[in-house]
Amino acid sequence: MRISLFIKIMGIFWLFAEGLVMVYIRKGFIFLRKGESQQKAFVFFCITFFIVLVCLNFGEKINFDRYLGYKNKSLGYFYYSYLWNFFCTLWVAIEAAIVIYVFKIYNLLRIALEKKKPILNITLLFGPGIFFIFLFLFYVVYHSYLGSFVDMDGYTHRNIQNAFNFYIKICGMFWILIEWVVGLIGLKIFFLLKKKV
Amino acid sequence: MDIVFLEIGKSFSTEAYILTTKVQGILWSISDIIIIYFVLKIASLIREKNRKKKILFRYIFLLLSALLVPFLVFTSTPKQFFILESVIFGLQFSVLIYSVFTEIKDTMSFFRKIVVDNV
Numbered sequence: 001m002r003i004s005l006f007i008k009i010m011g012i013f014w015l016f017a018e019g020l021v022m023v024y025i026r027k028g029f030i031f032l033r034k035g036e037s038q039q040k041a042f043v044f045f046c047i048t049f050f051i052v053l054v055c056l057n058f059g060e061k062i063n064f065d066r067y068l069g070y071k072n073k074s075l076g077y078f079y080y081s082y083l084w085n086f087f088c089t090l091w092v093a094i095e096a097a098i099v100i101y102v103f104k105i106y107n108l109l110r111i112a113l114e115k116k117k118p119i120l121n122i123t124l125l126f127g128p129g130i131f132f133i134f135l136f137l138f139y140v141v142y143h144s145y146l147g148s149f150v151d152m153d154g155y156t157h158r159n160i161q162n163a164f165n166f167y168i169k170i171c172g173m174f175w176i177l178i179e180w181v182v183g184l185i186g187l188k189i190f191f192l193l194k195k196k197v
Numbered sequence: 198m199d200i201v202f203l204e205i206g207k208s209f210s211t212e213a214y215i216l217t218t219k220v221q222g223i224l225w226s227i228s229d230i231i232i233i234y235f236v237l238k239i240a241s242l243i244r245e246k247n248r249k250k251k252i253l254f255r256y257i258f259l260l261l262s263a264l265l266v267p268f269l270v271f272t273s274t275p276k277q278f279f280i281l282e283s284v285i286f287g288l289q290f291s292v293l294i295y296s297v298f299t300e301i302k303d304t305m306s307f308f309r310k311i312v313v314d315n316v
Binding site for chain 2: 006007010013014017020021024025027028031032035105108109111112113145146149154155156158159160162163165166169172173175176179180182183186187189190193194197
């Protein structure tokens with residue numbers, strides 16, 4: 001199997017796996033709060049979006065990268081870098097959503113078991129929305145700026161590719177931060193249950 | 198701003214990319230192990246309450262992935278790193294997806310009981 005095909009398959013698999021975990025945790029949280037969990041519209045949206053991403057992931061099979069190349073030179077040259085970096089952004093967004101739901105579950109348990117006040121304040125209420133907007137705006141601004149460097153004096157394709165790779169490392173910092181936070185909340189939930197149940 | 202991007206483009210070489218990827222890869226692999234370990238611990242606690250069988254194979258899968266993490270240091274190309282990381286993630290995601298599928302119902306029913314009974 002060609003390595004590029006392997007990377008494409010793994011990329012889409014990770015997206016599927018993380019999305020699935022997020023949908024299940026969301027379902028669990030809604031059930032925990034309401035006693036039932038209806039999220040048909042949300043699941044339909046996720047599946048549709050995922051199918052679009054799968055099609056884009058194998059876009060070269062239908063010459064989609066070439067088509068975009070006619071419209072915008074940098075999209076043609078760096079089609080998979082744009083797409084891979086978008087996947088990286090989505091992983092951050094999905095992991096952030098997971099951390100929010102896990103935290104909300106912890107909050108409900110903490111209120112019930114320790115008779116404490118809810119932690120949800122203004123920051124937690126509006127923070128996630130602001131974070132998601134910032135995340136996708138950052139992706140758009142970074143990549144449109146990067147795309148404008150194609151054929152500009154002083155920039156080789158290697159330089160531009162390096163800047164694309166640098167974006168993955170920025171996302172990597174978010175993954176690490178978010179995953180350690182989820183781990184910490186997991187630890188807190190476990191000890192809370194062990195102590196009180 | 199152009200200068201910043203030019204500097205990134207010139208200095209963030211493949212070698213720098215591999216080095217930062219190794220450091221980050223090790224950090225997120227360890228955090229994944231911690232997350233899955235506590236998911237399994239919570240699931241075990243609830244299985245014990247429900248008098249279900251103890252979890253064994255999922256811990257073994259998790260241990261296997263943990264044993265592979267140090268080998269990330271010895272990868273020398275992005276291709277090698279990606280393949281090894283795929284194996285590690287593959288093991289971890291298998292455990293996580295299986296656990297989510299099989300445990301979420303019991304876990305949330307258990308949590309729901311706690312929340313409803315204590316409010």
